[in-house]
Amino acid sequence: MNKVIVVIGPTSVGKSKMGVELAKALNGEIISGDSMQIYQGMDIGTAKVTSEEMENVIHHCIDILSPKQSYSVKDFQETVRKQIDEITSRGKLPIIVGGTGLYIKAALYDYEFSETKDDHETYKEKYKDYDNQQLYDYLKSIDEKSALTLHPHNRQRVLRAIEIYEQTGQRKSEIIEAQQHVCLYDAYFVGLTLEREVLYQRINHRVDVMRDLGLEKEVTDLYHQGLNRTYQSMKAIGYKEWFDYFDGLISKENVYENIKKHSRQYAKRQYTWFKNQFDVHWYHVNLNDFQSTVHDVLRDILA
Secondary structure (H helix, E strand, O other): OOEEEEEEOOOOOOHHHHHHHHHHHHOEEEEEOOOOOOEOOOOOOOOOOOHHHHOOOOEEOOOOEOOOOOOOHHHHHHHHHHHHHHHHHOOOEEEEEOOOHHHHHHHHEOOOOOOOOOOHHHHHHHOOOOOHHHHHHHHHHHOHHHHHOOOOOOHHHHHHHHHHHHHHOOOHHHHHHHOOOOEOOEEEEEEEEOOHHHHHHHHHHHHHHHHHHOHHHHHHHHHHOOOOOOOHHHHOOOOOOHHHHHOOOOOHHHHHHHHHHHHHHHHHHHHHHHHHHOOEEEEEOOOOOHHHHHHHHHHHHHO
16 A cells, blocks of 8 residues: 655645655655646646745646646546556655645545546536526435535536436435545645634735735736636636626725635635544644644654
């Protein structure tokens, strides 16, 4: 069973820095566990690790797709498992660093995805005359358990659950229940944490830094390339907030306040998700002496 270190935690807590320090100490290579850092040209808004911050540590799964391409959880699962095998075969230690919990869990655990023979667009067309509530009610009639886990307005996921049932004859909820949620790797989960108020201050400051670095130009350039709010890449925090501004509905100040608010809300959800889904070893980040936190993590990993 391959050994993997996984560095998780909310946005702005210091995951990228911790990953680099662990990689240097443990002869490791880093795999990004962020679902949006895969996209080229989305550097500022995703707080993508810079070449200087990498400190010559090899990083994978960054800048591998155009923002016009879609990238599913299954795609991520296949890519990361391949990277883990390749890194291990070179005698290096794979270190996954990121905050996209579902993607990380799918890569490391016994998640299986139902294959359907028809293109998803076929189902979009088939049910185009159903409003969101009608579509949700239909899902409820065939797979009530899945319906209970979804919001009626999350049309894409509601439609996907319907698609699985109609194509395979299996309910999505039954497929999930059949999975044992067993980790396929010898994984050590490093969770980084800060007091909430301190974390929120860091999040707000990070958004201010993004503004100074030219976030508006980055998003505007993408917008002029034809990327709109319907693209998967543009649903990321830091990008999706701009479309109301482009449509003349809100001010630029509102955009930045919304990014801060959505980032804080996301951080709260990340904490909850990680605590419920993984066996995490939590470490409080010492902002005045980050190396002492690194030392604590290394001590426990090597124990």
